[in-house]
Amino acid sequence: MAEWLCSGLQSRLRRFDSGFSLHILKIMKKKEFQDLKGNVHKGAILSSKNDASVIACEYCEFNHVIPIPDASFLEDYYQNEYLGKRASDDFFQKMESEFKWNEIFHNEKYDVVEDILDHRARTVLDIGSGLGCFLNVGKKRGWDCIGIEPSKDSAKYARKNFKLNISEIFLSSETADQISKHDFIHSQEVIEHLSDPFEMLNIIHALLKPKGIVCISCPNDFNPLQKIANNLVENKDWWVAPPEHLNYFSIDSLSNLLSKCGFEVFHKTSTFPLELFILMGDNYIGNDNIGSIIHKKRMILEENLLNHNQENLRRELYQSLSSLNLGREIAVFARKK
Ligand SMILES: [Zn+2]
Numbered sequence: 001m002a003e004w005l006c007s008g009l010q011s012r013l014r015r016f017d018s019g020f021s022l023h024i025l026k027i028m029k030k031k032e033f034q035d036l037k038g039n040v041h042k043g044a045i046l047s048s049k050n051d052a053s054v055i056a057c058e059y060c061e062f063n064h065v066i067p068i069p070d071a072s073f074l075e076d077y078y079q080n081e082y083l084g085k086r087a088s089d090d091f092f093q094k095m096e097s098e099f100k101w102n103e104i105f106h107n108e109k110y111d112v113v114e115d116i117l118d119h120r121a122r123t124v125l126d127i128g129s130g131l132g133c134f135l136n137v138g139k140k141r142g143w144d145c146i147g148i149e150p151s152k153d154s155a156k157y158a159r160k161n162f163k164l165n166i167s168e169i170f171l172s173s174e175t176a177d178q179i180s181k182h183d184f185i186h187s188q189e190v191i192e193h194l195s196d197p198f199e200m201l202n203i204i205h206a207l208l209k210p211k212g213i214v215c216i217s218c219p220n221d222f223n224p225l226q227k228i229a230n231n232l233v234e235n236k237d238w239w240v241a242p243p244e245h246l247n248y249f250s251i252d253s254l255s256n257l258l259s260k261c262g263f264e265v266f267h268k269t270s271t272f273p274l275e276l277f278i279l280m281g282d283n284y285i286g287n288d289n290i291g292s293i294i295h296k297k298r299m300i301l302e303e304n305l306l307n308h309n310q311e312n313l314r315r316e317l318y319q320s321l322s323s324l325n326l327g328r329e330i331a332v333f334a335r336k337k
Helices: 071-083 091-099 097-116 133-139 152-162 197-207 225-229 252-259 275-278 290-306 313-325
Strands: 002-005 012-016 018-022 029-032 038-051 051-055 064-067 121-125 142-146 165-166 182-188 207-218 263-270 329-334
Touching: 002 038, 002 225, 029 064, 038 064, 051 313, 097 133, 097 207, 097 263, 097 290, 097 313, 097 329, 121 133, 121 197, 133 142, 133 152, 152 165, 182 197, 197 207, 197 252, 225 275, 252 263, 252 329, 263 313, 275 290, 290 313
Parallel strands: 121 142, 121 182, 142 165, 182 207
Antiparallel strands: 002 029, 012 018, 029 038, 038 051, 051 064, 207 329, 263 329
């Protein structure tokens, strides 16, 4: 790894009519890292934490951590931190209490996909299917559903409670051979954890039927409201969390990545911009009580809009937010070319 100063941004002399004036341009530190395939990831450092730096990678064209941990390190890490440990009953109860609210967004995704797919095309694969809430909504709408979920407890829950077909595997080019082709592939809060998002999208491309649809959701990081809120909180860059979060997408960089991997983006949306609460004086960073209160407030807003027949208004509002790169989590829909 090398650290260097960008030559194009070194200080320069500029002549004015009134005489000579020295203008020191902003000196931006860059870092680089060569991965196992020999690709060089280089870019301006946006943040540093836990012996890692987030760079605006010029090669990948999205923000990610360097050094990039390899896949086997991550598999061991998740096995020890999460998958090897039993989830508490509290965890399942909390998740269950939010299924109904989650269904608002799951139904929106199926509506978007069903609008453009042939009505006979109804097989969906959910990568990182968790407790199975997204697939259960699909099942109720008549889809044939398959999930991939490496957590034994979550996979067991989905089988027992929703009678879903779940494989307990990590998706890779080897394990992908066991999976059939689908009309729709969904993946929420997975891509930010991966050492190689290109590989994941290439596998998804191969697992889709011709003209199949992919929907990728992930946090919307380094977004404009987050940057303002960063001035108001003590825990700077709170969203930077390696080695769990390795990639930090915006709506534009995620759309660009999908285009580079053989997809045509046709729909983008986002979720409520939670950072607004910090700007309104409710600093929830590191405060679980305030975090819980503001989370409930956004749920109440979204449920009120649904219950008063304004779900379409909410959808249009959140799509508009995504066009401004706002919203806490983004979702990009794209069609296999
Ligand atoms: Zn890169």
